[in-house]
Amino acid sequence: MTNPGWGGAYGDQPTPPQSRCVRHPDRPTGLACSRCGRPACPQCLQAAAVGQHCVDCVRAGNAQVRRARTVAGGSADSTYGLVTYVIMALNVLAFAATALQSRSVxxxxxxxxxxxxxxxxxxxxxxxxxxxxxxxxxxxxxxxxLLVNMFALYIIGRDVEAILGKTRYIAVYVVSLVGGSASVMLLEDPFTATVGASGAIFGLLGAQAIILLKLRRSPTPALVVIGLNIVISITIPGISLWGHMGGLVAGALATAGILFVPARVQNRRTRSYLGWAAVAAVAVVALAVIAFRVLDLRSRMGL
Known part of the structure; x- marks a missing residue:
């Protein structure tokens, strides 16, 4: 008895060449991407809802997925509080340098x-x-x-950063810092030196109150903290009240510009431009106050 088909299928004819992975040509594979159909080795495939996709299709699919964004337009990511930690580190390093130079903590x-x-x-x-x-x-x-300010920055800064996003958070922090400096230049005793991150931290408190308003939540907790700190600034000697107030106003206005100025605009890019323009406007006002005071002091010094 004979079987003509047996020898023809496996015995006489050569086995067809096996497909090779498109990313690793040296690897033969019997697998393929269920999306694009290209052959791929197990290393280049990832499980999908239907079948398995190659890394190129996974990357292309991720690029089409809209990233989650906060009410301020910041992207939600896993690096929670990163900028806040960097700012804290810079403050600690500056303090360590002054302590080493003065040989006193x-x-x-x-x-x-x-x-x-x-x-x-x-x-x-x-x-x-x-x-x-x-x-x-x-x-x-x-x-x-240092410890008081860093604790406040740690508590307040991370949440504000999470809502605003890293870039806007840095902008609000810097504008608050400049606003506090402008207020000190204009309203404090010109022959008194002022230092500290509290002006910028007050700006973050103002930002937090504005964020709560945008989210339609009660800003009372933030306002109570602001009020208590104002009382402390007034009653304890040596604290720069005007530095705190300048930072508070600048931070609140900059955040309001980000959250409320572009609210009625549909285009996301245009909204971003308007928000940045509002922050820049607050910065320009603070710099104008500083310029006015610089000219005034120069005239008083006969320069």
Missing amino acids: MDNTGASSLYESLALFPPAVALGDYERLIGSGFLHYGLIH
Whole structure:
């Protein structure tokens, strides 16, 4: 008895060449992407709702998925509080430098060249030391001052960062810092040096209150904290009330510009531009106040 088909299928004819992975040509495979149909090895395939997709199709599919965004337009990601931690680290490093230079943790400003070069001293700003407007926000008087501000930044900053997104959060923080410096330049004793991150932190408190309003939640908790801190600023000597107030107003206005100015615009890119324009407007006003005060101090110094 014979079977003519047996030898023809397996015995005499060569086995057809096996497909090879499109990403790894040296790897034969019997698998294929259920989306594009191209052969792929197990390493290049990922389980999908239907079948399995190659890494190229997975990447293309992810690119078409709209990323979740917050009410401010910031992207929701897993790096919660990253910018806040970086700002805290910069403050701690600046404090460590002043403590090493002064050889004292509690009296870290006594003989510190970093403190002397960055503390917000209006006459020095009038002479051209504009770096003091930002740098002073990273210096602190003693360990207690640093710990209090860093604790407040840790509690408030991370949540505000999560809503605004990293870029807008940095913008609001810097504008708050500049707003606090502008208020100090204009309203504080010009011959008193001011340092600390509290002006920017007050700006974040203002931002938090505006965010709660945007989310249609009661801003009362944030307002109570702001009120308590204002009372503390008034009753305890040596605290810069106007630095706090300038930061609070600048931060609240910048955040309101981000959240409310572009609210009725449909195009997302246009909304982003309008929000940034509002932040820039707040920054311009703060810089105009600083410029006015610089000219005033120069005239008083006969320059």
